[in-house]
Amino acid sequence: MSLLEVSGISKSFSTGRDFLGRRSGWTHAVQDVSFTLDTGECLAVVGESGAGKSTVGRIVLRLIEPDSGHITFDGNDVRAAGSAQLRAMRRRMQMIFQDPHGSLDPRMSVFDAVAEPLIVHTDLDRTARADKVGQLLDKVGIGRRYLTRYPGELSGGQLQRVAIARSLTLEPKLIVCDEPVAALDVSVRSQVLNLLCDLQEELGLAYLFVCHDLALIEVIADRVLVMAGGKVVESGTVESIYRDPQQEYTRKLMAAIPVPIPRGARR
Ligand SMILES: Nc1ncnc2c1ncn2[C@@H]1O[C@H](COP(=O)(O)OP(=O)(O)OP(=O)(O)O)[C@@H](O)[C@H]1O
Ligand SMILES: [Mg+2]
Known part of the structure; x- marks a missing residue:
């Protein structure tokens, strides 16, 4: 049995209403999508804007209810x-968003942002919490001198590291990463990507890695799910998709790769 098994999920959103306020149109955001994800594995979900990638990630975490x-x-x-079970499950699956400015509360210090899940979900005392927060910040490469800083004082890359530390507090097994480096300066993208790779190895994390940039996923992903118009149009190992894309759509995504990052260049 895989860590995550998704079978036949679909989700439509109503778009627009007619003059009587009745729902008049539907967007089929996700249509009959299935996949599995094993412990310690990274599955990339790639595709153009609007392909349904984020909706899949949100459905997995039950932030959105699928239709089926x-x-x-x-x-x-x-x-x-039920709600208690979901709460327990949510400790084991976390999400990292594209925009760390949006996912961290500007009025919370770095320490508080990382400590908060521990306060809500565990009964660690103050000292144990401070220890844990310090360890997590070390892990993501944020110096302890940043503990008392606020999001407004940090760079995008530093903020994303804090968001990653926060996502690790409850020792998740799965992290849904929704374009985690897309909003960052090109110069820090590969650093944050390498951090995610290292954490995955060290902690045995599984990633559902939503990304529209095929060049990024070669470094991190084991398998790829290519989505278009809400459907899976192709799937396979990273090597096979890179070597021999079967669909025209995938070839176009590949052609859009500006400069591929070769695997050996990780460090
Ligand atoms: N809450 C919503 N209400 C209405 N339509 C939605 C909603 N969320 C998503 N959609 C629509 O569903 C489709 C898929 O959206 P989704 O955000 O999953 O795409 P995506 O692949 O993540 O795109 P991007 O790369 O731009 O983030 C789009 O057509 C989008 O407009
Ligand atoms: Mg998206």
Whole structure:
């Protein structure tokens, strides 16, 4: 059994209403998408804007209810989970967003942002919490002198590191990364990507890695799911997709790669 098993999920959003206020149109954001993800594995979800990538990630975490389909995480039925079960499950699956400015509260210090999940979900005392926060910040390469700083005082790359530390507090098994480096300066993208790679190895994390840039995923992903118009149009190992893309759409995505980062250039 895989850590995450997604089968046949679909989701439509109503778009627009007619003059009587009735729903008049539907966007089929995700249509019959299935995949599995093993412990310690990284599955990249790639595709053009509007392909349905983020919606898939949000459905997995049950931030959005799908119209149909099944999801099991660690053997538990995600869609059938009651609130207590969902709360327990959410400790084990976390999300990192594209924009760290948006995902961190500007009024919370770095320390508080990372400590908050520990306060909410654990009964660690103050000293143990401070220890844990310090360790996590070391892990993501943020010096302890930043503990008392606020998001407004940090760079995008530093903020994303803090967001990553926060996502690790409850020792998740799965992290849904929604374009985690897209908003960062090109110069720090590969640093943050390498950090995610290292953490994955060290902690045995599984990533569902949403990304529109095929060049980035070669470094991090094991397998790829190519989405277009809400559907999976191609899937396979990174090597096979790179070597021999089957779909015209995938070839176009590949052609859009400006400068591929070769695997050996990780360090
Ligand atoms: N809450 C919503 N209400 C209405 N339509 C939505 C909503 N969320 C997503 N959509 C639509 O569903 C489709 C898929 O959106 P989604 O955000 O999953 O795409 P994406 O692949 O993540 O795109 P991007 O690369 O731009 O982030 C789009 O057509 C989008 O407009
Ligand atoms: Mg998106």
